[in-house]
Amino acid sequence: MLRFVIRRGLQLFIAMFVLSVLLFVWLRSLPGGPVTALLGERGTPESTAALREALGLDEPLHVQYLRFLQRALEGDFGISNGVLRGAEAIDVFLTRLPATIELSIFALLIAVTLAIPLGYVAARRHGSALDTGSVIGSLVGVAVPVFFLAFVLKYFFAIRWGLLPPSGRQSVSIDATHVTGFFVLDGILTGEWDAAWDSFRHLILPAIALSSIPFAVIFRINRASVLDVLDEDYVRTARAKGLQAPVVRQRHVMRNALIPVVTTIGLQIGALLAGAVLTETVFNFQGIGQALALGFETRDYPVLQVLIMMAALIYIIVNLLVDIAYAVIDPRVRTR
């Protein structure tokens, strides 16, 4: 067992190392750069050269990389020169991560609470107008680009009717204390109910926009799954032996139908993080998705490196934990 863990841990290091090299080289091979972003049309040959030198960008790539690696091993991932100039790149990530997690959780909650009942009802009334309508609706949900949906939502709910704020995480008039960085949770923890409510209102539109994709997928999987289960022998048996309809539904249909749905929800988490880049940009939601977009615009190498490496690290560690858990359960895995 220990050998297995060590081996996987080693693989993690190799994966991160290879990724860091590729990322480092790829970012620097993009046309443009931080020097151009900082100087714009004011750049002269002298100021451009001076800035490249000060940022260490004039040195050979391998020298730059080794310096980066040395610093990174000491926990220093560089200083932002675009997204939040002067801040530690890792702090940019840490400050913005709660926003993205908060948004993703709300989006997933919306998707799940709507898609599961609706999928169930659609399957039960298979072929009805409601069923057809929801299937078409879910197709639209997948097909409509997030930014378009975001625009429509903003136009009606924020501008036309003024029901919700058009963008941001919190109104400027709110004097809130931040404890965890999850603004809604902060409001609840500190008892600042106006802050919690205000942040919640800011979450609604981006969360709806972001939920459109997982909603459609979960709805369709759930509907198909319920349809399958309704045809199963054990459901027929349960009915035949005279169980009451609600009991059959809850105990036999719903339970079994939900198994593939849970799997799907897990798979959607990656899609949520990807969708966050667009949603956060459109709704000026200060999360890592927006930071990624801004980072590319300004060629903020340190911030881009941290954001992408951290995303990869989280992904790899989670998978590692899962594999270790499997190995504990199933001894055959250890020898593979």
Added chain:
Amino acid sequence: MINRKVAAIAGATVLALVLTSCASDRDGDDTNTGTDDGSGGGDTGGGASDATFVFGAAGAPASFDPFYASDGETFRITRQIYDNLIEYEEGGAAPGPGLAESWESSEDGLTWTFALREGVTFHDGTEFNAEAVCANFERWFNQNEVGQNAAVSYYWAADFGGFAGDGTDSLYDSCEATDDLTAVVTVTRVTSKFPTILGQAAYGIASPAALEEFNANDVAAEGEGFVFPAFATENPTGSGAFIFDSYDEANGTITLVRNEDYWGESAGVAELVFRIIPDENTRRQELEAGTIQGYDLPNPVDWAALEEAGNNVQVRPAFNILYLGLNPTTMPALTDDRVRQALYHAINREQLVASQLPEGAEVATQMMPSAVAGYNTELTAFEYSPELAQQLLADAGMSDLAIDLWYPTEVTRPYMPDPQRIYDSIRADWEAVGITVNPVAKPWNGGYLDGVQQDQAPAFFLGWTGDYDSAANFIGTFFESPENNFATHEYTWGQQLSDGLRAADSEPDEATREGLYEQLNADLMEYLPALAISHSPPAIVVAGNVEGLVPSPLTAENFATITITE
């Protein structure tokens, strides 16, 4: 399979919680400090409005120390916090009194005596006086190695050209406080720029006590970025109409509060908030929703709709130039005068300006706008004549001329609201006279600027917004060094042009200097290193209930004059 996914979710959540609990400590501290500071200034105001003005900023400021900045987002904020010795007149570009009530120079133009305003205090309660002025000059001059970088102290490097101990000639020589309210600044050579340059946001006068306490000069280069000291990030201390309160990085807002002890008229709003909203469409929507009260550089195509919705689109006087630069490095044919003239004659600029640029835009007759001293009023717009263009090309044996025309994507500039449309218009004009135009479209920061600065683009669009009223800031910036975007060293007149610009800049007599610049502007229209296209007015938009904002040609608006009506 389920176990795997459940474990994945659980793992991600745990990791996320661990990571974010680290981050949250920092946030908490920041916010608390901010709030405590904020309560200081607000309560003493007698009868003034307690309104808040929220402005949508397009990006985060570099820091709150203008000396280490060169970007508009930083200056818009620091201008409200600091006063300058010299302030440009409201709504104009001419220098006027600021913290200095008046100034005069010695006969030789090297010694400048500033009579300072009495009764000014900095935000930390310390007194403004001649010692403070000299402390600021000395602070600017005595930078560490990183601070001496031409990109870190951009304006000083561009205007004064050297620092203490760097072995180069600096324009700055010394500063002496001859009495409490008299500061005497000595410069090493005569230049048209001094003392007008002191009105630029970069030269905001800071409290010497705060500069020292918060180690203002300890700028450092680390890990591919610059780390700014506490003065720049948390304790910017000037004497302006607004006091820095807090920067909420998690929420992207910067809050300033009214300086109740301001020496001039107090600000019309109690709080000034800058909300960072990088996306322009979102800024417009926020204004429409009433959650911000203004933003800068609205797209000209939105002006009418914004006005119709009850907002106030304030068009600034055009203090910029859009030009089509030519660079013969990769295209020697351009060194033939007739080719450059032909390219210019072929462009229908009247139509371009009328159809592609906002209302108020003008056809340029020279490489700088009319408000700048040294503008040559006798020059007329270069004639639009396709026939003449064809004739000139035929004479030069270039009837089958092909040219790479570069234009930037993913950008709008105040002088160039929509590069693609300007490109389309000029391509059509050139093709009409038989020139083959090869489009080269590159992202602004994705090859465009780099290519232009590295002499790769034979024809390109670029421009400039003036920092202050000075011909040196326009044509001097473009052509004084022969190693420029136009590679003027390739031409026979390149060195002569550089020398002429240097001579004009160091001419002490104002009338003579203006005459020299007028002649240089005329020469430039003969030389044609670049084709002057247009001057395009940039706008700033505020909500209908916002009054008192005076649009500035330098885009240097003072937000203290703003009031908000219910």
